[in-house]
Amino acid sequence: MSESQRKEINDDFDLEDDENEDTQEGKYLSFRIGGEVYGIEIRHVTEIVGIQKITEVPDMPQYMKGVINLRGNVIPVVDVRLRFHMQPRDYDDRTCVIVVNINDASIGLVVDAVKEVISILPDQISPAPSVSKGEVTRYIKGIGRFDGEVIILLAIDELLYNNQIKVSL
Amino acid sequence: MFKDMELEFFRVFVTESRELIEEVELQLIATHEEAERTGVVDASGINGVFRLFHTMKGSAGSLGLNNIASLTHKAETLLDLFRSGKASLQSEHVDLLMEAIDLTRGYLDLIDKNNSDKGREDEREAIEKRLSEAIDSASGKPPAADKKMNTNNQNDNEKRQSSAQIFKPELTRENAHSETNRPIVEQFVEEAGDILDKSEKLLLELEKSPSGSHQSLREIFRGMHSFKGNCGFLGLEMLENLSHKAETVLEIFVDNQLELAPEHLMTFLIVIDSLRQGVGNLASGGPGDFEGLKMVEDLLVQLENSLNTEEGKGPKKLGQILLEEGAVSEEQLLGALEKQRATIGEVLVDMGATDHDTVEMALKKQSEQTAKTSQQDKVIKRSDIRVDLQKLDKLVNLVGELVIAETMVTRNPDLRDLVLESFDRAVHHLRRVTSELQDVAMSVRMIPLAMTFQKLVRVVHDLSRKVKKKVKLTLLGEETEVDKTMTEQIADPLLHMVRNSVDHGLESSEERLRLGKPETGKITIEARYEGGEVWIIVSDDGRGLDRQKILDKAIERGLLKGDPGHLSDEEIYAFIFEPGFSTTASVSEVSGRGVGMDVVKKNIEKLKGRISIRSKPGQGTSIYLQIPLTLAIIDGMLVKVGNSQYTIPLLSIRESVRPLAKSITVTPEGEEIVRIREEMIPVVRLHKLHGKASKYTELHEGILVIVEDQGRKAAIFVDEILGQQQTVIKGLSNFLSSARGISGCTILGDGAVSLILDIGGLIEKASDEQLRII
Numbered sequence: 001m002s003e004s005q006r007k008e009i010n011d012d013f014d015l016e017d018d019e020n021e022d023t024q025e026g027k028y029l030s031f032r033i034g035g036e037v038y039g040i041e042i043r044h045v046t047e048i049v050g051i052q053k054i055t056e057v058p059d060m061p062q063y064m065k066g067v068i069n070l071r072g073n074v075i076p077v078v079d080v081r082l083r084f085h086m087q088p089r090d091y092d093d094r095t096c097v098i099v100v101n102i103n104d105a106s107i108g109l110v111v112d113a114v115k116e117v118i119s120i121l122p123d124q125i126s127p128a129p130s131v132s133k134g135e136v137t138r139y140i141k142g143i144g145r146f147d148g149e150v151i152i153l154l155a156i157d158e159l160l161y162n163n164q165i166k167v168s169l
Numbered sequence: 170m171f172k173d174m175e176l177e178f179f180r181v182f183v184t185e186s187r188e189l190i191e192e193v194e195l196q197l198i199a200t201h202e203e204a205e206r207t208g209v210v211d212a213s214g215i216n217g218v219f220r221l222f223h224t225m226k227g228s229a230g231s232l233g234l235n236n237i238a239s240l241t242h243k244a245e246t247l248l249d250l251f252r253s254g255k256a257s258l259q260s261e262h263v264d265l266l267m268e269a270i271d272l273t274r275g276y277l278d279l280i281d282k283n284n285s286d287k288g289r290e291d292e293r294e295a296i297e298k299r300l301s302e303a304i305d306s307a308s309g310k311p312p313a314a315d316k317k318m319n320t321n322n323q324n325d326n327e328k329r330q331s332s333a334q335i336f337k338p339e340l341t342r343e344n345a346h347s348e349t350n351r352p353i354v355e356q357f358v359e360e361a362g363d364i365l366d367k368s369e370k371l372l373l374e375l376e377k378s379p380s381g382s383h384q385s386l387r388e389i390f391r392g393m394h395s396f397k398g399n400c401g402f403l404g405l406e407m408l409e410n411l412s413h414k415a416e417t418v419l420e421i422f423v424d425n426q427l428e429l430a431p432e433h434l435m436t437f438l439i440v441i442d443s444l445r446q447g448v449g450n451l452a453s454g455g456p457g458d459f460e461g462l463k464m465v466e467d468l469l470v471q472l473e474n475s476l477n478t479e480e481g482k483g484p485k486k487l488g489q490i491l492l493e494e495g496a497v498s499e500e501q502l503l504g505a506l507e508k509q510r511a512t513i514g515e516v517l518v519d520m521g522a523t524d525h526d527t528v529e530m531a532l533k534k535q536s537e538q539t540a541k542t543s544q545q546d547k548v549i550k551r552s553d554i555r556v557d558l559q560k561l562d563k564l565v566n567l568v569g570e571l572v573i574a575e576t577m578v579t580r581n582p583d584l585r586d587l588v589l590e591s592f593d594r595a596v597h598h599l600r601r602v603t604s605e606l607q608d609v610a611m612s613v614r615m616i617p618l619a620m621t622f623q624k625l626v627r628v629v630h631d632l633s634r635k636v637k638k639k640v641k642l643t644l645l646g647e648e649t650e651v652d653k654t655m656t657e658q659i660a661d662p663l664l665h666m667v668r669n670s671v672d673h674g675l676e677s678s679e680e681r682l683r684l685g686k687p688e689t690g691k692i693t694i695e696a697r698y699e700g701g702e703v704w705i706i707v708s709d710d711g712r713g714l715d716r717q718k719i720l721d722k723a724i725e726r727g728l729l730k731g732d733p734g735h736l737s738d739e740e741i742y743a744f745i746f747e748p749g750f751s752t753t754a755s756v757s758e759v760s761g762r763g764v765g766m767d768v769v770k771k772n773i774e775k776l777k778g779r780i781s782i783r784s785k786p787g788q789g790t791s792i793y794l795q796i797p798l799t800l801a802i803i804d805g806m807l808v809k810v811g812n813s814q815y816t817i818p819l820l821s822i823r824e825s826v827r828p829l830a831k832s833i834t835v836t837p838e839g840e841e842i843v844r845i846r847e848e849m850i851p852v853v854r855l856h857k858l859h860g861k862a863s864k865y866t867e868l869h870e871g872i873l874v875i876v877e878d879q880g881r882k883a884a885i886f887v888d889e890i891l892g893q894q895q896t897v898i899k900g901l902s903n904f905l906s907s908a909r910g911i912s913g914c915t916i917l918g919d920g921a922v923s924l925i926l927d928i929g930g931l932i933e934k935a936s937d938e939q940l941r942i943i
Contacts, residue, residue, distance in 0.1 A: 053921050060907075067902070072566035072567065072573075074902070
């Protein structure tokens with residue numbers, strides 16, 4: 001993806017500017033991985049950029065794809081697909097990197113495609129099913145319903161920080 | 170909103186106070202040392218300390234920080250005694266003042282944490298009590314002629330205290346004109362600042378050389394006049410009142426061509442401080458008020474009265490009053506007046522402390538220096554500003570981006586094959602500007618080590634007293650600049666190392682004398698650039714490390730297995746960095762628990778630095794910290810392995826060769842070794858280590874880059890060398906901290922990220938891998 005395209009996407013999705021804390025309440029950015037739709041709280045999201053050249057870093061777990069240059073900042077990127085132990089898939093021009101900011105550190109999440117920003121009311125969110133105690137389930141904050149669609153809401157800090165040390169062997 | 174502003178005030182107060190404290194602490198120690206050596210208390214040093222407490226007291230009072238206000242008030246009162254020469258500075262005073270400074274610092278920490286200075290009242294009361302005692306004993310027998318003055322001063326102080334107690338009357342007041350007249354106000358603030366700065370400078374020059382005071386006084390008078398006018402125009406009552414008063418008094422000086430005596434000078438300096446406070450208040454949106462108007466005005470009135478007396482129309486002179494009251498005899502008074510008029514040089518000659526010629530020489534030197542400094546002063550105007558570190562980081566990043574953007578424009582594929590003469594010239598110009606900009610942006614984050622070093626002066630001062638050793642600390646290379654974060658990281662290690670040197674390194678005074686060494690131990694802290702590193706060396710001329718003792722301890726603790734015979738001194742000394750390692754039997758208050766050196770090692774490793782120790786029994790120990798200049802630009806060689814581009818620091822590269830097939834040997838374990846001249850060097854296949862595909866697999870097809878780290882060599886196998894370039898090191902995110910053999914990354918001209926190899930880590934990693942294969 002060329003620089004100009006990257007910038008365009010930036011402009012379209014620059015979420016930082018006008019949104020303040022109040023209006024971000026209950027808003028989620030939805031994205032697609034495989035057949036499922038996921039959502040993360042909009043307050044974590046800094047920007048969305050198209051996929052670009054990732055520099056691999058050795059000694060990292062498979063899902064830690066490497067680093068990208070985000071306007072002079074080198075930030076790590078995680079392939080969410082691999083984080084969930086799904087099959088790898090080639091990147092295409094729908095593939096996006098969602099840049100999130102957690103505890104003052106920026107990190108990129110590679111997803112199949114970004115959908116939209118949606119508002120989900122608290123009563124539309126049910127707790128994560130506790131049937132399985134699998135690793136993946138722990139990253140799920142809840143299951144939201146929007147427009148008849150089911151959206152898996154992710155606990156982004158869990159996803160990135162939990163057992164970070166363990167996996168990075 | 171109001172709350173925010175208050176917090177901002179607190180923040181500014183805390184930072185400024187900290188800076189002041191650091192400066193003053195050194196001054197205090199220096200003054201004291203000077204006083205011990207020569208027996209003369211240097212008044213200028215004390216003045217600085219006095220002004221610190223005065224300024225802090227004022228600000229603390231206006232911010233409602235009563236504990237600080239009260240403490241600093243007491244310290245100020247004590248200092249006033251030394252300043253006016255009513256008592257001489259003793260070492261117990263210095264200790265006491267140091268404790269007061271420490272407590273003040275503690276309060277600053279409290280403000281940082283709780284936004285209030287509540288707490289530690291017991292300590293404060295204890296120190297204040299001791300300060301009061303010191304004040305009482307110091308002012309116990311003041312010279313007769315000064316008695317009246319002294320009580321005056323105390324009255325002043327009482328008044329000052331009461332004004333310091335009345336705090337925060339201004340902040341809440343509504344201020345109508347500040348909104349509408351904002352631009353005018355801003356202009357005023359700027360002008361007023363200049364006037365005050367200039368006046369202060371002139372006053373301080375007058376202090377050094379009282380000659381030519383008329384010219385300067387006239388100038389100050391003019392400044393004050395226009396200041397007053399502006400205040401009147403803007404309706405700033407308090408500022409106008411005070412500046413008017415000051416103007417009136419100055420007018421007397423100017424009209425009667427009076428000389429400005431030191432005590433007058435102090436009054437004016439206080440006036441300027443107060444005015445500045447008012448202007449500062451105005452600048453931050455207040456109504457331009459300040460505390461202590463009454464006190465300062467009183468000082469001025471007092472001064473005015475005394476001047477008028479000299480004119481023969483006001484109240485009587487102090488001496489006359491004393492004479493009439495029978496407190497002093499006429500001879501005494503005349504003698505005192507004579508003394509008062511005499512210059513310091515004459516007094517010194519009288520005292521027999523020095524002779525006439527020396528004074529003449531010194532005077533000449535002084536006038537030369539004043540001439541020089543006044544010239545310099547004119548050039549240097551407001552040399553620094555405070556900037557948020559995040560802003561700087563952003564600037565550095567943006568400059569990096571700019572360089573990349575420049576490359577994208579100038580090497581744009583659309584321009585290829587075009588002949589663009591004028592465009593090329595413009596590009597050339599652009600490149601020059603951007604590269605200069607890059608250099609400047611890099612240097613912005615660098616700060617000299619001076620501040621970090623100077624903190625140690627106090628540490629050594631305190632410690633040497635505690636352990637009763639005489640120590641002389643020498644600081645070298647303070648101007649060496651390092652990245653801001655680095656100064657933070659090395660502060661602790663330096664502290665521990667210096668503590669160790671004083672406590673363990675240096676022998677006691679008696680022992681030193683017995684050994685025929687000078688009684689005063691020497692500790693030297695030196696910083697210098699060495700290659701791409703900063704070296705910080707802490708050395709002492711003490712007893713040196715005891716090799717056998719360390720060895721015994723290491724064996725006892727099970728740190729060493731097998732034969733110690735083959736260990737080098739350096740390897741043995743390195744044991745002192747083990748956690749909990751201590752050879753001293755007794756744990757002192759200062760050190761001996763074996764924690765310190767462990768911290769040193771950890772922090773230096775965090776900075777990717779190295780430590781080495783050199784020691785000679787009986788001659789001393791030197792500890793070398795070798796730390797790479799973080800964030801600095803390094804020269805790197807860009808190499809390609811498969812699709813990846815790595816940067817190898819040029820400093821670690823010895824040479825690069827295209828090996829012949831016959832110079833490669835493979836050991837039974839599968840380890841490849843290349844013979845370069847007479848040396849056998851293990852080969853590190855980067856692509857294997859990083860699990861990647863490479864273009865070449867046969868060693869003789871690619872290139873071997875011979876690298877060296879701490880004496881260990883390795884031949885890194887790469888596909889090709891792309892070139893050399895200066896690169897900006899960027900740290901890897903914490904998420905990636907477990908990557909071994911990578912010290913950071915850098916952004917290439919095309920925007921791609923290249924990993925920088927950490928040669929030491931890489932060699933270790935490679936040998937670990939090799940072990941795994943076996």
